[in-house]
Amino acid sequence: MTEKFDVKLEGKTFFPDPSLREHMRMGDYELAYNEFLKDPEAYWEKVAEELTWINKWDKICEWDHPHARWFINSKLNITQNCLDRHVQSGKKNKVALIWVGEGGEEKILTYRQLHREVMRFAAGLKSLGVKKGDAVCIYMPLVPEQIIVALACARIGAIHSIVFAGFGTRALNSRIRDSAAKIVVTADATIRRGKRVELKAIVEEAVVNAPSVDKIVVLRRTKPPMELYSEIEVDYYDVLKDVSECEAEVMDAEDPLFILYTSGTTGPAKGIVHTCAGYMVGTYYTTQNVFDLRDNDVFWCTADPGWITGHSYIIYGPLLAGGTILITESTPDYPDPGVWWNIIDDFDVTIFYTAPTAIRMFMRMGEDWPRKYDLSSLRILGSVGETLNPETFEWYYRVIGKERCPILDTWWQTETGMHMITTLAGQPMKPGFVGKPLPGVVADVVDNNGDPVPPGKGGFLVIKEPWPSMMRTVRNNEERYRQYWSTIGKYYTAGDLAVKDDDGYIMILGRSDDVLIVAGHNIGSAEVESALVSNEAVAEAAVIGKPDPLKGEIIKAFIILRKGYSPSDKLRSELIYHVRMSLGPIAMPSEVEFVESLPKTRSGKIMRRVLRAKELGMDPGDVSTLEE
Ligand code: WT7
Numbered sequence: 001m002t003e004k005f006d007v008k009l010e011g012k013t014f015f016p017d018p019s020l021r022e023h024m025r026m027g028d029y030e031l032a033y034n035e036f037l038k039d040p041e042a043y044w045e046k047v048a049e050e051l052t053w054i055n056k057w058d059k060i061c062e063w064d065h066p067h068a069r070w071f072i073n074s075k076l077n078i079t080q081n082c083l084d085r086h087v088q089s090g091k092k093n094k095v096a097l098i099w100v101g102e103g104g105e106e107k108i109l110t111y112r113q114l115h116r117e118v119m120r121f122a123a124g125l126k127s128l129g130v131k132k133g134d135a136v137c138i139y140m141p142l143v144p145e146q147i148i149v150a151l152a153c154a155r156i157g158a159i160h161s162i163v164f165a166g167f168g169t170r171a172l173n174s175r176i177r178d179s180a181a182k183i184v185v186t187a188d189a190t191i192r193r194g195k196r197v198e199l200k201a202i203v204e205e206a207v208v209n210a211p212s213v214d215k216i217v218v219l220r221r222t223k224p225p226m227e228l229y230s231e232i233e234v235d236y237y238d239v240l241k242d243v244s245e246c247e248a249e250v251m252d253a254e255d256p257l258f259i260l261y262t263s264g265t266t267g268p269a270k271g272i273v274h275t276c277a278g279y280m281v282g283t284y285y286t287t288q289n290v291f292d293l294r295d296n297d298v299f300w301c302t303a304d305p306g307w308i309t310g311h312s313y314i315i316y317g318p319l320l321a322g323g324t325i326l327i328t329e330s331t332p333d334y335p336d337p338g339v340w341w342n343i344i345d346d347f348d349v350t351i352f353y354t355a356p357t358a359i360r361m362f363m364r365m366g367e368d369w370p371r372k373y374d375l376s377s378l379r380i381l382g383s384v385g386e387t388l389n390p391e392t393f394e395w396y397y398r399v400i401g402k403e404r405c406p407i408l409d410t411w412w413q414t415e416t417g418m419h420m421i422t423t424l425a426g427q428p429m430k431p432g433f434v435g436k437p438l439p440g441v442v443a444d445v446v447d448n449n450g451d452p453v454p455p456g457k458g459g460f461l462v463i464k465e466p467w468p469s470m471m472r473t474v475r476n477n478e479e480r481y482r483q484y485w486s487t488i489g490k491y492y493t494a495g496d497l498a499v500k501d502d503d504g505y506i507m508i509l510g511r512s513d514d515v516l517i518v519a520g521h522n523i524g525s526a527e528v529e530s531a532l533v534s535n536e537a538v539a540e541a542a543v544i545g546k547p548d549p550l551k552g553e554i555i556k557a558f559i560i561l562r563k564g565y566s567p568s569d570k571l572r573s574e575l576i577y578h579v580r581m582s583l584g585p586i587a588m589p590s591e592v593e594f595v596e597s598l599p600k601t602r603s604g605k606i607m608r609r610v611l612r613a614k615e616l617g618m619d620p621g622d623v624s625t626l627e628e
Pocket of ligand 1: 308383413508511
């Protein structure tokens with residue numbers, strides 16, 4: 001692959017209200033970044049000092065490429081910081097968790113109640129024979145118990161492996177086996193779009209061939225209670241112990257906290273391993289400084305705890321920061337596309353964190369839905385997971401944020417554990433760009449040799465120095481872990497292509513596997529897709545490369561049209577012309593196909609590899625992460 005290519009960078013800049021900077025914890029980016037550069041270890045130490053430790057560290061970081069250890073020899077338990085710390089400091093009756101069911105049911109847990117429920121289940125896990133270091137697989141719907149079980153594992157030092165409940169038998173089976181889970185915690189069913197989706201039945205099949213599993217704990221939500229057949233199945237409520245205390249296990253900084261299998265737009269799933277201290281410090285730091293979480297905020301991250309976004313910014317970050325989190329089992333468009341806006345209105349949500357795929361869906365439904373609700377409680381909007389196309393950014397900013405709320409487009413990965421690149425609230429926002437590396441993160445765009453490329457030239461996104469919440473290994477695949485740190489010099493290779501502008505703002509061009517090489521030029525799939533989405537007729541776009549004897553590859557675009565537009569040859573030519581005008585002739589799609597839907601991972605990422613395989617009549621490979 002050629003390592004440098006030109007990218008067109010002009011676009012709008014949005015300047016937020018200058019007073020915003022004064023109110024934010026990290027209003028002055030330069031100041032904070034310079035403080036970090038002056039003494040990186042002291043910078044992280046100051047963050048860690050804000051948390052509770054059983055024993056403090058001897059040293060902040062030991063870097064033995066590609067292995068880092070953080071907060072060496074410290075002892076802690078992350079749940080003491082998520083729960084006990086707040087219960088003991090006057091937040092006993094503060095709401096920790098609000099749950100909204102699909103039918104509008106509500107459950108609210110204060111910090112005291114959440115603390116108690118976690119200890120009760122933790123004691124129950126112990127009574128089932130679960131010990132520090134054992135793996136527990138959590139395959140549950142988005143209900144409070146899903147979070148309680150994860151925290152209960154952390155309480156006793158068991159390693160949780162949360163598997164998103166949308167996955168099927170094969171994906172679940174391979175994750176249970178790879179993690180050697182001793183217990184699987186599930187529920188009878190999840191409710192999706194008014195329909196019951198059986199979960200326990202999937203678990204029953206998935207534990208065949210999984211000899212590590214001793215027990216299946218079943219949360220029976222629906223009446224009449226589903227029957228439990230074999231002796232390995234136990235009821236959730238029978239496991240709960242009536243205890244008022246379950247001591248937090250003393251964990252070493254580098255003991256594993258959890259395994260999480262990546263969503264895998266490319267290749268088979270990898271079991272990413274995160275450890276206790278560094279992950280705690282990283283997620284706490286970013287929740288405080290990126291989301292600027294305050295005592296009276298209601299924080300809603302629409303992910304599922306089955307993804308890293310849910311681990312870091314539903315469970316751990318916000319609870320470490322003592323916030324109020326909102327979760328819902330409801331899908332964004334059932335019973336109508338107003339449900340989410342209704343929830344924001346009802347609960348006065350102040351910080352809203354979602355994915356571009358959801359925003360694009362709302363754009364397609366029209367502005368009338370959000371207009372029906374009072375969204376004035378919102379103060380910060382976030383996005384994660386994919387490129388937030390400029391068009392989508394502007395809609396989010398105008399229709400949801402009423403040109404008042406800063407938009408944080410956060411770039412990070414399962415592997416990084418925490419936000420790495422974003423535009424902090426109060427800084428000028430450039431739609432299409434994620435922004436600059438956070439203080440604490442040394443990121444750059446480089447060529448194959450690891451040399452920085454000048455502004456306007458595309459290259460590989462790398463992280464040059466270790467950070468506290470970096471993954472420590474890939475479960476059962478240390479070789480794969482090493483690859484991350486040895487593909488481009490000695491840097492961490494994110495697998496994404498990117499470009500910087502003159503101000504150091506970074507634009508993500510897409511996964512390096514999704515890059516198209518047309519007539520010797522590299523073109524990021526994200527760029528062409530953003531150009532297409534900026535056309536008023538287009539709701540969603542995905543582009544792939546098709547081999548071509550002349551050009552190397554030609555571009556084929558798959559398009560979902562917005563309401564009110566229908567496929568035609570005329571529209572096809574218009575779209576091609578539109579890309580030509582925005583990106584130049586080289587990026588022009590040669591083929592355009594109008595489709596009703598696109599293959600996506602269950603976390604909402606477009607699987608271009610599946611489109612490509614289908615187009616070329618090839619085997620799509622592992623599709624276990626594909627949405628139905
Ligand atoms: C990949 C990581 C981290 C939470 C969700 C996904 C893409 C992530 C952005 C963004 C453009 C983004 C990258 C990255 N990605 N955030 N703001 N703009 N692309 O976690 O499943 O580990 O995926 O998602 O390609 O490498 P993940």
